[in-house]
Amino acid sequence: GAVVSQHPSWVICKSGTSVKIECRSLDFQATTMFWYRQFPKQSLMLMATSNEGSKATYEQGVEKDKFLINHASLTLSTLTVTSAHPEDSSFYICSAPDNLRRSYNEQFFGPGTRLTVL
Amino acid sequence: GQSLEQPSEVTAVEGAIVQINCTYQTSGFYGLSWYQQHDGGAPTFLSYNALDGLEETGRFSSFLSRSDSYGYLLLQELQMKDSASYFCAATGGGNKLTFGTGTQLKVEL
Numbered sequence: 332g333a334v335v336s337q338h339p340s341w342v343i344c345k346s347g348t349s350v351k352i353e354c355r356s357l358d359f360q361a362t363t364m365f366w367y368r369q370f371p372k373q374s375l376m377l378m379a380t381s382n383e384g385s386k387a388t389y390e391q392g393v394e395k396d397k398f399l400i401n402h403a404s405l406t407l408s409t410l411t412v413t414s415a416h417p418e419d420s421s422f423y424i425c426s427a428p429d430n431l432r433r434s435y436n437e438q439f440f441g442p443g444t445r446l447t448v449l
Numbered sequence: 450g451q452s453l454e455q456p457s458e459v460t461a462v463e464g465a466i467v468q469i470n471c472t473y474q475t476s477g478f479y480g481l482s483w484y485q486q487h488d489g490g491a492p493t494f495l496s497y498n499a500l501d502g503l504e505e506t507g508r509f510s511s512f513l514s515r516s517d518s519y520g521y522l523l524l525q526e527l528q529m530k531d532s533a534s535y536f537c538a539a540t541g542g543g544n545k546l547t548f549g550t551g552t553q554l555k556v557e558l
Binding site: 365373374377380388 | 491492499540546548550551
């Protein structure tokens with residue numbers, strides 16, 4: 332149990348286009364999901380907290396108009412990278428805690444989406 | 450702000466014991482977690498310490514000292530499959546995780 336999926340697993344796009352990444356909790360409901368970005372050989376940096384039924388909260392330095400987050404349901408959050416540029420190329424990962432069945436302190440991560448902007 | 454520092458790389462031989470340290474400076478600290486990440490993969494949860502002391506889960510143990518703002522992950526009976534990156538992460542308000550700088554563990558024969 333407690334599986335999180337992401338789609339797509341990788342995407343290549345041209346500079347200036349927008350890319351949507353989906354994060355789904357497959358066997359539990361997630362009122363909160365988190366989005367991270369990870370550059371090669373670096374740590375995970377929290378970008379934003381996705382809240383079902385309300386606006387996402389963004390970490391300092393993350394442009395909310397560039398990284399649009401929509402928590403459409405209790406099992407789906409989407410991250411849209413708008414007007415992507417080569418510097419946005421990174422590994423994007425989502426996570427969610429399974430509040431009901433597991434320890435709230437354990438978060439379950441999706442497999443990640445590797446974005447390459449040409 | 451929050452920062453968690455780890456050694457960048459640790460090398461050990463199969464069957465040995467290795468300790469990965471984590472020192473932190475945070476506000477709103479609730480506890481310290483440890484995650485394992487293989488190259489290109491998702492982080493997977495290893496352990497969580499809310500209180501001072503040692504938590505043991507199989508070959509892995511984790512320790513926390515709040516007064517010293519310090520924790521460590523202890524891996525015993527190392528196996529080749531343990532070669533991965535290990536991250537400590539501080540849990541803050543709203544269950545947000547702030548990850549440490551990460552430690553790449555290399556297990557050699």
